[in-house]
Amino acid sequence: MDCKKVAELLPAYIDQELGVGELMGIDEHLQNCPDCRREHAAQRDLGAQIKARASYFTAPPHLEARLRASLPKSNAAAPRRWTMQWRAPWLHTGIAMACALVAAWSLGLYVMQPSAQERLAEEIVSDHVRSLQVDHLSDVASTDQHTVKPWFNGKLDFAPPVVDLATQGFPLVGGRLDYLDGHAVAALVYHVRQHPINLYVWPASSHDVASTQTRNGYHLMHWTAQGMNFWAISDCAASDVERFAQGLRVAVNEPT
Amino acid sequence: MTDLTKSQRFEATVLPHLNSAFNLARWLTRSDHDAEDVVQEAYLKAFKYFERFHGGDGRTWLLAIVRNTFYTHYRQSQEHSRSEQFDEDCHSMEDISAHGAKTAENALQRRDDERMVNRALEKMPIEFREVLVMRELDDLSYRQIADVIGIPIGTVMSRLARGRKLFAGLLAHNGQEA
Ligand SMILES: [Zn+2]
Numbered sequence: 001m002d003c004k005k006v007a008e009l010l011p012a013y014i015d016q017e018l019g020v021g022e023l024m025g026i027d028e029h030l031q032n033c034p035d036c037r038r039e040h041a042a043q044r045d046l047g048a049q050i051k052a053r054a055s056y057f058t059a060p061p062h063l064e065a066r067l068r069a070s071l072p073k074s075n076a077a078a079p080r081r082w083t084m085q086w087r088a089p090w091l092h093t094g095i096a097m098a099c100a101l102v103a104a105w106s107l108g109l110y111v112m113q114p115s116a117q118e119r120l121a122e123e124i125v126s127d128h129v130r131s132l133q134v135d136h137l138s139d140v141a142s143t144d145q146h147t148v149k150p151w152f153n154g155k156l157d158f159a160p161p162v163v164d165l166a167t168q169g170f171p172l173v174g175g176r177l178d179y180l181d182g183h184a185v186a187a188l189v190y191h192v193r194q195h196p197i198n199l200y201v202w203p204a205s206s207h208d209v210a211s212t213q214t215r216n217g218y219h220l221m222h223w224t225a226q227g228m229n230f231w232a233i234s235d236c237a238a239s240d241v242e243r244f245a246q247g248l249r250v251a252v253n254e255p256t
Numbered sequence: 257m258t259d260l261t262k263s264q265r266f267e268a269t270v271l272p273h274l275n276s277a278f279n280l281a282r283w284l285t286r287s288d289h290d291a292e293d294v295v296q297e298a299y300l301k302a303f304k305y306f307e308r309f310h311g312g313d314g315r316t317w318l319l320a321i322v323r324n325t326f327y328t329h330y331r332q333s334q335e336h337s338r339s340e341q342f343d344e345d346c347h348s349m350e351d352i353s354a355h356g357a358k359t360a361e362n363a364l365q366r367r368d369d370e371r372m373v374n375r376a377l378e379k380m381p382i383e384f385r386e387v388l389v390m391r392e393l394d395d396l397s398y399r400q401i402a403d404v405i406g407i408p409i410g411t412v413m414s415r416l417a418r419g420r421k422l423f424a425g426l427l428a429h430n431g432q433e434a
Binding site: 010011012015017042043046047049050051053054055056057058059060063064066067068070071129132214216217 | 266267275288292296299303327369373374377389392394398407414417420424
């Protein structure tokens with residue numbers, strides 16, 4: 001193992017996250033390389049210093065009491081009563097904003113059933129998160145739209161528009177097959193300043209007005225064009241998602 | 257499922273992680289008061305969506321909700337105002353330690369170190385602060401941190417590496433100031 005590889009794996013070595021093979025490789029290298037040994041000691045000590053000296057904030061007792069008191073105690077506790085129980089301590093703290101939040105919650109959660117669009121948006125958020133978690137953003141990794149587009153041939157019963165937006169700061173990095181709302185869909189992956197954007201495309205049965213929303217910290221944008229549904233999602237700034245969508249709409253309408 | 261069994265399951269699997277939740281929220285918000293609000297709202301959501309929790313790691317599931325709650329509602333409103341406030345707090349502490357009696361010197365030195373470490377960590381950009389807090393203070397594995405944040409394990413590792421370097425820089429910088 002060389003110094004470059006050791007430097008790359010050193011954090012995982014310190015955190016005991018490596019497999020036996022890599023572990024032994026680094027052990028051996030450290031025995032023979034004073035430079036890497038120094039780097040190892042420095043990084044290890046930094047971590048240890050945070051562990052030993054930074055404050056661990058435990059929850060104040062009244063918070064736990066409040067949370068426990070808020071849980072429904074019997075079968076009779078219907079959701080509506082439960083929100084009332086929740087609301088009381090919030091009012092008590094007298095934070096107007098917090099109360100408004102809870103009011104919004106009870107409205108959103110208990111008065112309205114989530115619409116099909118909302119369920120879809122939720123599904124898209126979880127799919128987006130999953131695609132990042134399993135580190136499986138792309139089945140076909142390519143920055144060339146002429147490689148990505150044909151890859152979908154025979155995998156989908158429609159041809160998704162595939163355009164590169166690198167000149168506008170959104171390079172295409174790949175694509176994969178995915179499933180949403182019971183359909184097979186094309187998922188195209190773009191980047192903006194190292195943040196991935198997932199773009200889901202499938203045939204639309206209706207024409208929807210463009211809409212944006214934020215869910216769990218992710219920004220989503222939905223629109224229909226050329227008979228296709230488009231959903232873009234990313235953790236980058238909302239304005240980036242909007243610029244991305246705008247650039248894409250123009251590019252799809254004027255195919256190269 | 258009845259509400260009773262749901263409450264009981266919730267109390268057994270999610271409530272025990274209250275300290276983890278609070279510690280993360282406190283380091284994200286850098287305020288006791290805001291941390292309580294974030295945790296309370298996160299628990300409300302966690303209970304509401306508890307049906308979707310199909311076993312597994314209750315702590316990472318809860319921490320992901322805490323984090324999302326913070327990023328959704330609290331981050332924009334508070335990101336600006338805090339850093340200056342923190343500096344002021346520290347000056348009075350410095351005065352105290354400068355006049356410390358000799359016998360108390362060791363204790364003060366230790367408190368001083370703790371203060372410097374806390375200050376450096378508070379000043380870190382949030383994406384590095386959160387991985388360091390979960391790793392060093394709550395002993396989460398790379399896999400667990402990856403699940404909480406929704407990023408690949410490799411990214412967890414690189415953020416920790418960069419975070420530790422940044423932390424070293426901030427600590428050295430604060431040391432010169434003191
Ligand atoms: Zn070396």
